[in-house]
Amino acid sequence: MTAAGPPQPTAPPEAAVAEPRRRLHPLSPVLHGAKSIAVVVAALSWQTLSQVGLERFALVVAVIAVAVVIFSIFGWLTTGYQVVGRELRITDGVIWRRNRAIPLERLQAVELRRPLLAQLTGLAELRLEVIGGGKTEAPLAYLTVREASALRQRLLALAGRTQAAAQPTDQLADAAPAAPAFERPLLRVRNRDLVVSQLLTPQAFFLPVGVAFVVLQFVMEGSWTFVGIASTVTAMAGVLLQPVRRVLQDWDFRLARDPEERLGVRYGLLETRSQIVPLNRVQAVGATWPLLWRGQGWLHLRLAVAGYAGEGGGDAKRSDRLLPVGEFDTARSLVWEVLPGVDLAALATSPPPKRARWLNPIALRSIGVGLTPEVLVTRWGLLTREMHLVPYARLQSVRVVQGPLQRMLGLATVYADTARGRSGQAKDRDLAEAYALAAELAVRARQARKPDSATPEAYWQSPTRP
């Protein structure tokens, strides 16, 4: 475990080590152990207790408790953290050793948490939030409260931000509906359109079928059975839930641009919600033309916005709508607003080579990829047409993947990953073209990152809200 012998990957290589590795609080293994024991006892359950008798049960629990605490102690011995230059290194793992280096510039927030057990013992847990990760990536549990707050101050100071700026309140938080009066309204979706659009969904079309089924049953059997009706109604309610929820959620959907050029979104019938989206957090924009909306020429737009786990109370509450329903011209002006310089009407895409037909027998012509000066455009879907726009400045990584079938045909798929939402996918391109595309994307992403306007410094230094 901690024994000498095999070279340790965790050994700091340079003389940049500013300070010794520090351990967590000695009570941590006990607290961690207590949690596991609670789980074990719950798993053993009362049934086991009644079967084996109290004495044996207590013995089993005691043995498990000792084992857990011993394991936790080993864990505690191998866990450590140290600040090296401008990065924090966290070492942990008993058998599988892990050494994590987090550049402090990337810290979004440092949260000091005190769960119940920690409160009883006067300890605290420090959670370091980095962006994009669905969960908190680096919890330091547990430290004394003083130690934790000192470390937090230090990390924030090293990260070059004041404590106030690191608070997530000014980012994606679901702000109170009270809005500054001087914002510029962009759009208001008519509720009639919203209802009509949700009636034009496959689920809504199911309704008459369901009613007909019930009536048919009535005619055939000549009697109403309560169970039959109830189950049919339940099934219909389940199917209709989504469009109904959409209507309730997107009711009175309004978009505005606030003085700091952020996007204000307000929506909801039963529960009015409002979100502020800084435009530099927009990772991608998706447009969908559902089959049944074609008659109206409608489409809807989605936003992929990046945040981190501790932000704004989770993503479940956050809507990804930019436009629940609207005409093409509306969508076009909105896209221009969100991604300046991108014209939804002028996005040319090229289809994959002909031999990709083997992999996409029907929908080959609907697949396409295009590069505009600002965004990567991907397009797919025959019946429900979809388009995905990824600004180069938001690219996280580029991947080229070639499956076995693709290899036989000399094809490959290029993925452009973003922090939130689906990756842009250039499906089944010619292999040489795929590599060229990947290289081009990498170059364009690098160039797009350069201008300072998009860096967080500009964002952090933007005039702070009162």
Next chain:
Amino acid sequence: MTVDALTPWPDTVEWRSVSPKLITVELIVRWSWTVIVAAGLCVGLVLQGHWLWQLGIALVVVNAIWRSFVTVRAVRAWGYAERDQDLLVRHGLLVRRLSIVPYARMQFVDVTAGPLERAFGLATVQLHTAAAASDAQIPGVPPAEAARLRDRLTTLGEDRAEGL
């Protein structure tokens, strides 16, 4: 321009391969499992003596031999390259993957090592970005190289941007 899915841009990119010792590690893991499963099947054979058990053992062993060859090739196919601005990682035989991850997008770097890896003096370096999909993982790197890589990655990543 010749295109090979395993070595893209051979002219401009200097690909480095992972340590051949990783082959040994992977083979040990694979054969340990094979021995365990085969031993279980042997117990069944002794107890029951049905020919299906023999067939099972044969299948397990043949599979292990076949996968051993694949492992050798797969480890050789794993490669990485450090460019000025980004890290390239390629791997996979059946499904061939190439990842291009800019240093500026890195959120944090993990260096992990399991017990067997440590015994052979190897470690795994993994670069995390804000995108869950990007996979930049390099196994079978000697610890010194892993530490160098990690320091280089974190230094290059520190361009004072939040990486979005």
